[in-house]
Amino acid sequence: MHGPLHEISLIEVLQLLERGRRSGVVRVVGPDDGAPRTITLHRGLITAVEPDANDAAVQQALRRRFLIGADDPVGEVSLSVREELRGRLARNAVEMMMRWNRGRFDFAEGDTAAGPLSWSADALVMALIGDESIRVELASQLSDWHAVPRFAPAGVIAAGGALSLTAVDWRILDAVDGLRDIAAIAATLDEPLEMVGMHVTELARAAILQIDSPPENATLEAHQALEAGEYDAAAGRLRGRVERAPHDAEAWRALGLAEVGAGRFEAAIEAWTVWRQAAPERAAEADSLIQAARTMMEALLEHRE
Amino acid sequence: MVAPAPRDGATLNALRQRIDDSDPVALTNYAWFAARAGRIADALEAARRAASLPAAPRAAWRALERLAIGRSDGLLIATAGAETDENTSHASPLAAAVAAHRQAAHAVAEVCYHAATADPHASSAAWNGLGVLHEQRGETGAADDAWRRSLTEPRVASIHNRALAWLRRDDPRAGRELLGLHAEMVASSAPLLFLLGYLALLEDDASLARVSIERALTIDPELARAQFTLGLVHERLGRSGDALVATRRGLLLSPWYLPQVWLLESQPGVTLVEIPAAPLGGEPGDEVEQVLLTLGRSLLETGHLGEALAVFDQVLLRHPVHTAALFHRGVVLAKLRRYHEALEDWETVVAHDADGDLAEVTRRHSESARKLAHLFGKG
Numbered sequence: 045m046h047g048p049l050h051e052i053s054l055i056e057v058l059q060l061l062e063r064g065r066r067s068g069v070v071r072v073v074g075p076d077d078g079a080p081r082t083i084t085l086h087r088g089l090i091t092a093v094e095p096d097a098n099d100a101a102v103q104q105a106l107r108r109r110f111l112i113g114a115d116d117p118v119g120e121v122s123l124s125v126r127e128e129l130r131g132r133l134a135r136n137a138v139e140m141m142m143r144w145n146r147g148r149f150d151f152a153e154g155d156t157a158a159g160p161l162s163w164s165a166d167a168l169v170m171a172l173i174g175d176e177s178i179r180v181e182l183a184s185q186l187s188d189w190h191a192v193p194r195f196a197p198a199g200v201i202a203a204g205g206a207l208s209l210t211a212v213d214w215r216i217l218d219a220v221d222g223l224r225d226i227a228a229i230a231a232t233l234d235e236p237l238e239m240v241g242m243h244v245t246e247l248a249r250a251a252i253l254q255i256d257s258p259p260e261n262a263t264l265e266a267h268q269a270l271e272a273g274e275y276d277a278a279a280g281r282l283r284g285r286v287e288r289a290p291h292d293a294e295a296w297r298a299l300g301l302a303e304v305g306a307g308r309f310e311a312a313i314e315a316w317t318v319w320r321q322a323a324p325e326r327a328a329e330a331d332s333l334i335q336a337a338r339t340m341m342e343a344l345l346e347h348r349e
Numbered sequence: 350m351v352a353p354a355p356r357d358g359a360t361l362n363a364l365r366q367r368i369d370d371s372d373p374v375a376l377t378n379y380a381w382f383a384a385r386a387g388r389i390a391d392a393l394e395a396a397r398r399a400a401s402l403p404a405a406p407r408a409a410w411r412a413l414e415r416l417a418i419g420r421s422d423g424l425l426i427a428t429a430g431a432e433t434d435e436n437t438s439h440a441s442p443l444a445a446a447v448a449a450h451r452q453a454a455h456a457v458a459e460v461c462y463h464a465a466t467a468d469p470h471a472s473s474a475a476w477n478g479l480g481v482l483h484e485q486r487g488e489t490g491a492a493d494d495a496w497r498r499s500l501t502e503p504r505v506a507s508i509h510n511r512a513l514a515w516l517r518r519d520d521p522r523a524g525r526e527l528l529g530l531h532a533e534m535v536a537s538s539a540p541l542l543f544l545l546g547y548l549a550l551l552e553d554d555a556s557l558a559r560v561s562i563e564r565a566l567t568i569d570p571e572l573a574r575a576q577f578t579l580g581l582v583h584e585r586l587g588r589s590g591d592a593l594v595a596t597r598r599g600l601l602l603s604p605w606y607l608p609q610v611w612l613l614e615s616q617p618g619v620t621l622v623e624i625p626a627a628p629l630g631g632e633p634g635d636e637v638e639q640v641l642l643t644l645g646r647s648l649l650e651t652g653h654l655g656e657a658l659a660v661f662d663q664v665l666l667r668h669p670v671h672t673a674a675l676f677h678r679g680v681v682l683a684k685l686r687r688y689h690e691a692l693e694d695w696e697t698v699v700a701h702d703a704d705g706d707l708a709e710v711t712r713r714h715s716e717s718a719r720k721l722a723h724l725f726g727k728g
Contacts, residue, residue, distance in 0.1 A: 111428065113425060120407065198357075198362065198363040205367070206368075207367040207375065211428045217382060218386075
């Protein structure tokens with residue numbers, strides 16, 4: 045069983061395989077040919093997602109979350125925490141794959157054993173729909189994730205009640221600098237937008253953070269200008285935005301689009317190169333856009349010659 | 350990833366005010382946050398507080414260890430329920446201090462001991478640990494002060510260490526006086542009885558040494574340093590057979606003779622942890638050689654020539670020109686009629702220590718050996 049993802053989405057594939065209680069491995073190749081994923085199924089249930097949720101990925105995620113040190117074994121953290129993290133990594137990966145409309149899948153039937161996960165594709169869809177509805181609702185409250193959290197004045201913080209903060213709360217507080225918006229913080233922390241958005245909202249309720257609307261909402265306005273085909277106007281706004289908020293990965297991405305729209309491919313490549321650094325998790329996407337801009341630039345040069 | 354801008358002190362202080370002082374996880378995470386913001390003193394205060402609480406998470410100890418040596422990197426975030434049972438069992442500032450002390454991580458140990466002094470149940474043991482730490486660093490005034498505090502609630506470990514410190518400062522009489530002050534505790538404690546005997550031996554009172562050490566061994570027959578020292582005492586008293594028995598028992602218990610150890614308590618009243626006291630004016634292992642020589646001499650005296658030879662060989666492996674070992678090996682070899690080899694050993698003694706105590710007698714032995722070698726016509 046195999047096919048292109050623009051004809052049948054991954055979730056439909058997984059639902060079909062679940063109904064048939066099939067065992068085997070689905071190999072999925074998305075927009076980046078060099079980064080294939082595999083989803084292992086055992087009697088129709090998802091049991092492993094690799095490499096995004098394998099043991100090495102869990103260990104790396106524990107380190108990035110400051111739950112283990114560089115040289116610590118994963119056994120320093122309890123199994124329940126490790127497996128919860130594995131589940132989150134797998135869910136994020138499957139969600140990302142579900143959005144792919146380029147690439148292909150190949151299912152190879154075979155004997156498999158039970159794995160660290162045991163997910164029904166149908167249940168996964170329901171959970172992802174739940175995430176999406178939270179995301180949409182929060183996005184509207186948080187200026188499409190461009191709201192910028194900053195610390196409340198010390199007097200306001202001190203006047204609040206006893207704190208009960210989670211590990212994610214502390215990491216968010218560590219990332220808050222009054223410049224980065226929620227999207228940039230989520231990218232920095234490698235956590236889902238809706239999770240970071242919910243925690244930031246709670247921290248604001250606890251009188252620790254204040255949430256500012258984007259000063260000029262430059263990125264949002266620039267998007268509107270982009271959609272209206274006003275590329276120079278969009279680029280101008282975005283240049284101002286990245287000057288003030290150099291960590292705003294989304295602004296760099298949009299700036300690249302605006303520059304391409306205006307025919308300035310070299311500037312677009314520069315913007316996307318910065319975007320690639322600011323959001324390494326989207327490196328594959330950035331590379332493909334940079335490559336496309338280079339191709340366009342070369343084609344134009346050839347045409348001129 | 351770009352590092353966030355440093356948080357200002359007022360914001361951190363405001364957050365700290367809202368942290369529950371009895372919540373080790375929150376305190377640990379505040380320490381992580383403050384360290385990341387470059388506020389090391391704030392971080393250290395929170396980590397100390399966290400580590401002093403029951404069920405302090407592993408991350409609290411990590412923070413304390415790193416911050417105590419001036420590092421702000423490598424700190425961890427604590428999550429309730431994130432740790433395995435193994436990591437959380439027996440976690441206490443005192444246990445952490447003793448663990449660090451055993452590994453010679455003195456800065457960490459010091460911080461943890463200070464944290465432990467806040468706990469009334471651990472205070473005396475913690476001050477005792479600090480006494481040892483300061484003594485090891487040569488900070489005698491601070492050591493005296495720490496032991497004074499510890500001895501407000503006298504314990505075997507603190508009495509022992511205080512007396513040992515007097516001995517090591519060339520004042521064994523002060524050590525014996527201290528033991529006399531706590532005679533009741535001494536009478537029922539193997540380490541204290543041993544130390545009393547050891548002090549007596551060093552002051553040439555072999556009879557008192559024998560009584561004390563034999564009493565220590567009735568309480569704790571597996572106290573290796575007492576067995577070894579009893580061997581030395583018997584030899585001093587001219588009782589070679591008993592010396593041999595005691596030394597052999599010691600060797601069954603341990604290959605090392607460490608007469609001077611510091612005693613620490615990781616759980617007050619439960620177990621004593623020993624760390625070797627560095628030899629004074631000698632090299633590590635000198636005490637072991639002393640015992641081996643005693644053993645060798647006892648074996649020689651009691652006619653166990655093969656074993657005696659092996660023991661002296663062992664000493665000479667480490668110090669090929671150890672004159673006492675060479676002299677005695679020569680005696681063994683001569684008794685085994687291996688005169689040429691005996692001559693070689695004795696000539697080495699004379700060559701290296703021409704004016705020493707053993708030189709004259711060695712020369713006489715050499716002369717006899719030459720005659721005997723000639724007479725028997727073999728080596």
